[in-house]
Amino acid sequence: MTEPSGSLPGAPTVGLSPGDALEPWPDTVEWRPVSRNLITVELISRAAWVVVVLGGLGAGWAFHRHWAWTAAMAAVAVLAIWRSIVTVRAVKAWGYAERDNDLLVRHGLVVRRLSIVPYARMQFVDVTAGPLERAFHLATVQLHTAAAASDAKIPGLPPEEAARLRDRLTALGEDRAEGL
Numbered sequence: 001m002t003e004p005s006g007s008l009p010g011a012p013t014v015g016l017s018p019g020d021a022l023e024p025w026p027d028t029v030e031w032r033p034v035s036r037n038l039i040t041v042e043l044i045s046r047a048a049w050v051v052v053v054l055g056g057l058g059a060g061w062a063f064h065r066h067w068a069w070t071a072a073m074a075a076v077a078v079l080a081i082w083r084s085i086v087t088v089r090a091v092k093a094w095g096y097a098e099r100d101n102d103l104l105v106r107h108g109l110v111v112r113r114l115s116i117v118p119y120a121r122m123q124f125v126d127v128t129a130g131p132l133e134r135a136f137h138l139a140t141v142q143l144h145t146a147a148a149a150s151d152a153k154i155p156g157l158p159p160e161e162a163a164r165l166r167d168r169l170t171a172l173g174e175d176r177a178e179g180l
Helices: 037-063 067-093 131-135 159-177
Strands: 095-098 102-107 113-118 122-128 139-145 152-157
Touching (some): 037 131, 037 152, 067 102, 139 159, 152 159
Antiparallel strands (some): 102 113
């Protein structure tokens, strides 16, 4: 088995063989990353939740000055820092690739996921953008198929790219569905 680029000589190559199910046709697929602004959006969203949880724990500590409240606040802070580090890597793991008959979407660090959505199976395409996403000029493209488990989404796209992808996927879906 060959060593993947960037690995140490002699290091085991667990799950990274040329026939890896999560890396289809690595030389023929051009993966597109999502915007790095998604990192900022995710971190701001997480920080808002941490402030709310720490506020609740702080109120509990103010009423019942017990060491458990302090320990819980410290645990929330440590978990938030760890999740923030993971978020940076998780956003970098998102990618998508357009092929002739289908769209590939990959993401995940510990549990990696590869979704292959045939254009002919798409029922509709959603483009969404919450207030925070809009502030950072991002949108999410969600693909819907008949099988709920096969729905795929691509977050962190610039609005122009989301609109282009929406239009292209819709046109290809209509073209491919005519043959069914």
